Each structure stands twice: as C-alpha cells, then as structure tokens.
Amino acid sequence: MAFLELKNVSKSFVSSRSRSTSLAVRDFDLEIAPGEFFCLLGPSGCGKSTVLTMLAGFEHPTGGEIRVNGQPVEGPSKDRCVVFQGDDSLYPWLTAAHNVEFGLRMAGMPSAERRQKVEAALGLVGLSGQGSKFPAELSGGMRQRIQIARALVIQPKVLLMDEPFGALDAQTRHVMQHELRKIWLATKSTVVFITHDIDEAILLGTRVGVMTAGPGGTLRDVVTINIEGERDRLDPAYTRYYAEVHGMIRDEVAKSVRAMAA
Ligand SMILES: Nc1ncnc2c1ncn2[C@@H]1O[C@H](COP(=O)(O)OP(=O)(O)O)[C@@H](O)[C@H]1O
Numbered sequence: 154m155a156f157l158e159l160k161n162v163s164k165s166f167v168s169s170r171s172r173s174t175s176l177a178v179r180d181f182d183l184e185i186a187p188g189e190f191f192c193l194l195g196p197s198g199c200g201k202s203t204v205l206t207m208l209a210g211f212e213h214p215t216g217g218e219i220r221v222n223g224q225p226v227e228g229p230s231k232d233r234c235v236v237f238q239g240d241d242s243l244y245p246w247l248t249a250a251h252n253v254e255f256g257l258r259m260a261g262m263p264s265a266e267r268r269q270k271v272e273a274a275l276g277l278v279g280l281s282g283q284g285s286k287f288p289a290e291l292s293g294g295m296r297q298r299i300q301i302a303r304a305l306v307i308q309p310k311v312l313l314m315d316e317p318f319g320a321l322d323a324q325t326r327h328v329m330q331h332e333l334r335k336i337w338l339a340t341k342s343t344v345v346f347i348t349h350d351i352d353e354a355i356l357l358g359t360r361v362g363v364m365t366a367g368p369g370g371t372l373r374d375v376v377t378i379n380i381e382g383e384r385d386r387l388d389p390a391y392t393r394y395y396a397e398v399h400g401m402i403r404d405e406v407a408k409s410v411r412a413m414a415a
C-alpha cells in the first residue's frame with residue numbers, strides 16, 4: 154500500500170511584483186511504500202525542493218493531491234520531520250545537545266531518557282562530546298550534522314531530507330552517507346531524500362526518481378536499486394545503475410543548461 158502519494162501534483166507560484174505565475178512542478182505522480190528510501194534527483198531548479206516542502210506541508214499544491222497514510226496533507230506534522238538544505242535552522246541560543254533535545258522536551262519525555270537519546274543521536278552523527286557547544290562554536294558541517302541528529306532523535310515516521318550533505322566536505326559526506334545507510338537499514342523508516350548527486354542517490358536509495366529539467370519539472374523515470382545491505386562503489390551492479398541514471402540526468406542537465414542560455 155502506498156504510504157506517501159502524490160497524485161498529479163502541480164505547483165505554481167505567483168510573483169508579488171509582476172503578478173505573473175510561474176510553474177515550479179507539474180503533473181507529478183508518485184507512490185512511496187512504507188519503509189522505502191526514495192531519492193529524488195534532478196538538475197538545479199527542476200522543482201525538487203518544492204516537492205519536498207509540499208510533502209512536509211509547508212506549501213500546498215495548486216493542482217492535484219498529496220496524501221500520507223491515506224490522509225490529505227493539510228499542514229506540517231511531527232510525524233514528518235524535515236532536514237533542510239544549509240545549516241542555519243538551529244536555535245543559536247541553545248547548545249548543540251539542547252537543540253537536539255528540543256523535540257523530545259516538547260513531546261514531554263523524561264529528562265534521563267532524553268539525555269540518553271541525545272547522546273546516542275550525537276554519537277550517530279559523529280559528534281559525541283560536542284553537545285555543550287553552541288552553534289556559533291561549530292563548523293558548518295557540524296551544524297548540519299546537529300540538524301540531522303535533531304531529526305533522527307525523534308524517530309519520525311517520515312524523514313524528509315533536502316540535500317542534507319550538500320555543504321559537507323567530501324570526506325565527511327562519505328562518512329555521513331555510510332551512517333545514514335546503516336541507520337536506515339536498522340530502522341527502515343520512510344525517507345524522501347533530495348539530491349543532485351547521482352552517486353549519493355545510488356548509494357542510499359531503494360528507488361531513484363529522476364526529474365525532468367525545470368522550470369516546471371516532473372518525474373521522468375524511476376529506477377529501482379536492487380542492492381541489499383551496505384553498498385560499495387566498486388560493485389559492478391553499482392556501476393550499471395550509475396551508468397543508467399547518469400544517462401537520464403545528463404539529458405536533463407543539458408536541457409536545463411540550454412533553457413538558461415535561451
Ligand atoms: N517560494 C517561491 N516563490 C517563487 N518561486 C519559487 C519559490 N520556490 C521555488 N520557486 C521556483 O520554483 C522552481 C523550482 O525551485 P526548487 O524547487 O527550489 O528547485 P530545486 O530544489 O530542484 O533546485 C524554480 O524556478 C524556483 O525559482
């Protein structure tokens with residue numbers, strides 16, 4: 154049964170200055186089963202973040218319908234946790250640990266249990282012992298990892314991630330991809346993960362959706378990645394998937410570059 158459903162979803166934005174409308178996403182159809190790790194891949198500006206903010210309930214479709222567990226999405230919910238692009242959504246006046254703890258405190262969890270969960274979540278993102286620091290004392294990459302810990306600690310039914318590793322250096326990114334894969338294998342939570350990195354999509358996704366070039370992108374194709382357990386870039390199956398997805402995305406990037414030049 155579909156857990157997340159996007160039925161013929163479109164989104165246009167009205168410019169407040171010129172009063173003109175622009176189409177950000179068109180005719181987007183997708184069903185995601187519970188426990189899937191769905192990666193959405195596409196060139197810059199094709200509408201990936203717009204799809205995610207609609208799934209989160211921060212924006213509403215201007216056409217079509219989005220359902221979660223059979224219910225129409227009417228707004229944000231604590232069952233759908235978002236990790237945004239960039240690292241500036243932490244509370245600067247709270248320590249790293251208190252930022253991670255915030256959602257648990259709001260949910261009324263007793264403090265001993267909270268402390269234990271926060272320590273475990275900081276450990277998962279490689280920041281054990283850094284909890285007493287304030288965001289301003291941490292690097293951008295560390296702040297981004299605090300955001301991820303803050304989402305993981307809640308164990309939401311749905312985890313929505315918008316290029317969460319985009320700003321990390323290559324080494325940290327590889328470590329985080331590996332950790333996220335392990336966490337997902339252990340928890341099998343439903344994840345929608347936005348990226349423009351083919352490599353990342355194939356390392357993490359149960360399926361990879363490729364969007365057409367924007368503006369007004371839609372879903373072009375979905376590739377199922379049948380590699381169990383930990384994934385390895387040297388695996389011949391990985392290389393085959395890479396070539397397949399690369400072919401699709403190359404066409405779309407070429408279109409988007411032509412559109413920008415026009
Ligand atoms: N709040 C907004 N108001 C107006 N236009 C927007 C808004 N959000 C996104 N857009 C436009 O929608 C298109 C898709 O954007 P986005 O979803 O951010 O793409 P992506 O995440 O794939 O790079 C772009 O043309 C962008 O300028």
Ligand SMILES: [Mg+2]
Nearest residue numbers: 201202203238
């Ligand atoms: Mg985006």
